[in-house]
Amino acid sequence: MDRNHTSPDVTPLPRTVNAPRRKIFVHGLILDAYIGVYDHEQGVTQPIRIDLDVEVIEPSNPISDSMEDVVCYNRLTQGVKAILAEGHIKLVETLAERVAELALSNSMAIAVKVKIEKPNAIVEANAVGVEITRTKR
Numbered sequence: 762m763d764r765n766h767t768s769p770d771v772t773p774l775p776r777t778v779n780a781p782r783r784k785i786f787v788h789g790l791i792l793d794a795y796i797g798v799y800d801h802e803q804g805v806t807q808p809i810r811i812d813l814d815v816e817v818i819e820p821s822n823p824i825s826d827s828m829e830d831v832v833c834y835n836r837l838t839q840g841v842k843a844i845l846a847e848g849h850i851k852l853v854e855t856l857a858e859r860v861a862e863l864a865l866s867n868s869m870a871i872a873v874k875v876k877i878e879k880p881n882a883i884v885e886a887n888a889v890g891v892e893i894t895r896t897k898r
Contacts, residue, residue, distance in 0.1 A: 781819040782871070785832050788812045792842065795849040796856060796879070803849070810888065812876040813837060813860065817869040832867050853877045853891045861895040872896040 790813070793806035817832050840863045850856050857875045864873040878890035 782816055783819055784814055784816050785834055786812070786814045787834050787838055790838060790841065792845060794845050794856070796851070796853065797882075798851045807879065807881055809853070809856075810878040810880060810890075811841060811860065812874075813841075813864065814874040815864045815867070815870050816872040817867070818871055820869070832864075832869055837864060853879060854893075857891050857893045858895075861893060865895060865897050870897065 790811040791808055792811070794809045795804075795806055796802065796809060797807065815832055815837070820831075841860055844856070844859050844863065850859075857877045860875045860877070861873045864870055864875070872894065873896075874892065874894045876890065876892040878888035880888040882889045
């Protein structure tokens with residue numbers, strides 16, 4: 762099994778309070794999504810903007826220069842695209858939870874903050890949306 766996609770209850774790295782950490786992020790990811798509860802949102806895409814911050818425990822050799830020792834932001838982005846490809850999602854809250862679950866499925870991830878915005882949802886607002894923070898137990 763790919764070590765970056767193990768279940769969240771598998772703990773291959775020590776999770777100590779003083780363990781070195783880093784944050785990887787994807788900010789301003791703009792994708793078209795089938796999302797929304799209103800009739801005018803059914804059957805059409807609309808843009809969403811996603812900010813994703815993932816706190817990870819650093820590997821024992823943080824300067825190994827190996828893809829095996831990092832959380833890959835490209836894999837995260839592709840995972841978000843795969844979630845959106847599954848079909849219509851009614852709530853941005855639901856999408857945020859699915860993205861958080863995706864990020865936390867990585868064995869090195871210990872916490873995630875997901876922000877989902879719908880920039881065209883309300884004409885008078887720059888954007889509406891939700892932001893959640895989840896921590897691996």
